[in-house]
Amino acid sequence: MDTAWLEVFRAVARRGSFTEAAKTLGYTQSAVSRQVAALESDMDTVLFDRLARGVRLTESGRFLLDHAEAVLDRLDGARHDVRAWKSLRAGRVRVGSFATAGVSLVPAAIARLRAAHPDVTVTHADGLARELAARLASSDLDVAVLNGYPDQIAALPAARLRHLCDEPMLVALPAGHRLARRTTVRLGELADEAWIAGSSSPEETLISAAARQGFRPRISYVVREWIAKQGFVAAGLGVTLVPALAVDSARPDIAVVPLHPKDTPLRGIYAATIADGTPSPAAARLVDVLDDVASDLVG
Amino acid sequence: MDTAWLEVFRAVARRGSFTEAAKTLGYTQSAVSRQVAALESDMDTVLFDRLARGVRLTESGRFLLDHAEAVLDRLDGARHDVRAWKSLRAGRVRVGSFATAGVSLVPAAIARLRAAHPDVTVTHADGLARELAARLASSDLDVAVLNGYPDQIAALPAARLRHLCDEPMLVALPAGHRLARRTTVRLGELADEAWIAGSSSPEETLISAAARQGFRPRISYVVREWIAKQGFVAAGLGVTLVPALAVDSARPDIAVVPLHPKDTPLRGIYAATIADGTPSPAAARLVDVLDDVASDLVG
DNA sequence: GGTTGGCATGCGAGACTCGCATGTCTTGGA
DNA sequence: TCCAAGACATGCGAGTCTCGCATGCCAACC
Numbered sequence: 001m002d003t004a005w006l007e008v009f010r011a012v013a014r015r016g017s018f019t020e021a022a023k024t025l026g027y028t029q030s031a032v033s034r035q036v037a038a039l040e041s042d043m044d045t046v047l048f049d050r051l052a053r054g055v056r057l058t059e060s061g062r063f064l065l066d067h068a069e070a071v072l073d074r075l076d077g078a079r080h081d082v083r084a085w086k087s088l089r090a091g092r093v094r095v096g097s098f099a100t101a102g103v104s105l106v107p108a109a110i111a112r113l114r115a116a117h118p119d120v121t122v123t124h125a126d127g128l129a130r131e132l133a134a135r136l137a138s139s140d141l142d143v144a145v146l147n148g149y150p151d152q153i154a155a156l157p158a159a160r161l162r163h164l165c166d167e168p169m170l171v172a173l174p175a176g177h178r179l180a181r182r183t184t185v186r187l188g189e190l191a192d193e194a195w196i197a198g199s200s201s202p203e204e205t206l207i208s209a210a211a212r213q214g215f216r217p218r219i220s221y222v223v224r225e226w227i228a229k230q231g232f233v234a235a236g237l238g239v240t241l242v243p244a245l246a247v248d249s250a251r252p253d254i255a256v257v258p259l260h261p262k263d264t265p266l267r268g269i270y271a272a273t274i275a276d277g278t279p280s281p282a283a284a285r286l287v288d289v290l291d292d293v294a295s296d297l298v299g
Numbered sequence: 300m301d302t303a304w305l306e307v308f309r310a311v312a313r314r315g316s317f318t319e320a321a322k323t324l325g326y327t328q329s330a331v332s333r334q335v336a337a338l339e340s341d342m343d344t345v346l347f348d349r350l351a352r353g354v355r356l357t358e359s360g361r362f363l364l365d366h367a368e369a370v371l372d373r374l375d376g377a378r379h380d381v382r383a384w385k386s387l388r389a390g391r392v393r394v395g396s397f398a399t400a401g402v403s404l405v406p407a408a409i410a411r412l413r414a415a416h417p418d419v420t421v422t423h424a425d426g427l428a429r430e431l432a433a434r435l436a437s438s439d440l441d442v443a444v445l446n447g448y449p450d451q452i453a454a455l456p457a458a459r460l461r462h463l464c465d466e467p468m469l470v471a472l473p474a475g476h477r478l479a480r481r482t483t484v485r486l487g488e489l490a491d492e493a494w495i496a497g498s499s500s501p502e503e504t505l506i507s508a509a510a511r512q513g514f515r516p517r518i519s520y521v522v523r524e525w526i527a528k529q530g531f532v533a534a535g536l537g538v539t540l541v542p543a544l545a546v547d548s549a550r551p552d553i554a555v556v557p558l559h560p561k562d563t564p565l566r567g568i569y570a571a572t573i574a575d576g577t578p579s580p581a582a583a584r585l586v587d588v589l590d591d592v593a594s595d596l597v598g
Numbered sequence: 599g600g601t602t603g604g605c606a607t608g609c610g611a612g613a614c615t616c617g618c619a620t621g622t623c624t625t626g627g628a
Numbered sequence: 629t630c631c632a633a634g635a636c637a638t639g640c641g642a643g644t645c646t647c648g649c650a651t652g653c654c655a656a657c658c
Contacts, residue, residue, distance in 0.1 A: 615645090
């Protein structure tokens with residue numbers, strides 16, 4: 001059945017005349033006559049009594065009219081919804097990110113998206129890069145904000161990646177530390193410090209970076225949480241590396257000083273969307289906003 | 300938009316594959332591919348992500364799927380309703396009748412229709428032939444049960460008439476009347492009686508019929524209501540004519556004797572439906588039932 | 599009784615839809 | 629590494645559908 005038949009039927013029912021309906025719809029009277037005939041044949045019932053002047057709905061026509069109006073309204077609603085979705089007046093974005101992206105990058109981007117498109121629903125979940133990429137691949141996420149060195153990123157499940165920025169490393173020092181007022185610090189200057197690390201595994205950023213500088217850091221404390229690391233630093237127990245994205249949440253009684261860019265490899269930060277298929281307009285927009293926010297943060 | 304597109308879309312969404320959907324619908328894969336493409340073009344959005352193995356709904360596809368299912372369900376409902384209406388499992392009949400048809404003809408017919416088709420709603424209204432025909436013409440009634448002499452019927456607004464039966468006249472007599480046990484009475488035998496008439500106008504049945512028998516009836520009382528006429532007769536105040544259809548409601552303490560058929564013109568009883576257009580199946584059925592019941596009553 | 603208004607229909611041009619065969623791309627196995 | 633299999637896209641041609649035009653037919657109205 002062609003929905004045009006229903007539109008014609010509705011117009012005829014409203015106007016009470018094939019000719020009038022044809023005029024309003026831009027058809028000829030003949031086309032209207034045939035479409036009504038087609039609908040009557042399809043429904044196997046007479047929808048209009050043909051009078052000397054115009055037509056009148058039969059009882060079965062009244063039955064059908066209710067349904068026809070509902071169907072046409074619903075189709076209209078469908079078109080409306082799809083248009084709204086395309087123009088970001090509806091929809092949903094499920095975004096996942098690594099922990100420190102949640103300090104300011106992701107919330108700032110979400111806030112900016114919500115401000116511009118308040119009808120888009122945004123949900124968020126934390127996770128490690130590998131988990132996020134897997135959830136993306138299984139369509140549990142629309143956008144994943146990942147970080148990692150090139151080889152780590154390459155090892156992830158397929159995804160469409162947008163490089164947002166590279167993440168410089170900084171070092172967090174107790175407030176009164178001798179280097180606390182420097183604008184840049186070389187890693188080598190910290191060879192004798194007590195270090196607070198996130199883990200003691202060899203692939204850890206600190207260890208490999210320090211090795212390249214020719215020393216083996218003395219890891220005095222292993223502390224996973226950034227908030228706890230800060231406590232150790234503030235207490236003067238040691239120093240620790242801080243990714244740039246986490247700097248905004250550093251407590252005021254510690255100093256955070258950039259490392260010289262040559263001393264640590266830069267971790268890339270990426271916005272990932274599903275490899276196959278088209279991201280939703282809202283997801284695509286969020287990636288753009290993430291890109292903007294990242295530029296603002298780093299630049 | 301062709302609703303077949305929506306059916307194809309739904310099938311593909313359920314199966315996750317053009318090929319599978321094609322198999323279940325009896326199409327080729329190529330037809331499915333084209334219909335989905337047509338729907339996507341019509342909606343101006345991509346409904347499925349094409350994967351290496353099958354397809355997956357996009358977010359806009361999920362939006363549309365809800366609407367598509369609703370539309371298809373509604374269309375299904377429409378077909379179901381029309382079928383139910385045609386087979387008297389739904390619908391409505393508004394029937395009107397002259398007063399004495401309400402004594403037993405019309406209620407018996409309605410009862411019989413309701414017994415066979417309990418889902419058909421029947422409503423009823425009383426009225427004079429002219430009113431009923433007018434309401435029929437303005438589609439306020441579906442069936443009108445009329446009575447009248449041929450010239451009266453001919454003067455009514457156009458309607459499709461079914462002749463149900465002719466209505467013999469009887470005379471109601473006080474229980475102890477000298478003619479009370481007769482099987483037939485000639486009008487002439489009642490020339491000297493006191494008459495109870497419904498009106499005193501010259502076109503009244505009694506007067507014209509009596510005139511043809513060569514006497515002018517002595518109308519002692521003018522009483523409109525049949526129930527009241529019975530009271531006058533029972534009290535021995537006179538005699539009155541009774542149409543056959545009202546006999547069933549005669550009180551037991553009066554006698555009702557058929558008049559000789561030659562003595563009064565027979566009034567016809569008709570079931571009328573709209574002149575133009577098709578009566579609903581339920582209305583048509585009611586006319587048939589009225590015909591049956593009338594045959595039972597008179598025959 | 600002619601005229602007018604309004605629905606139905608024969609006809610032909612153009613558009614659409616389908617199936618068939620084939621192309622393209624990805625995946626997975628030899 | 630290459631080939632086979634699976635799955636969607638697409639060129640092509642036959643058949644069907646739909647439209648507008650012109651005309652027919654019918655009832656109503658002047």
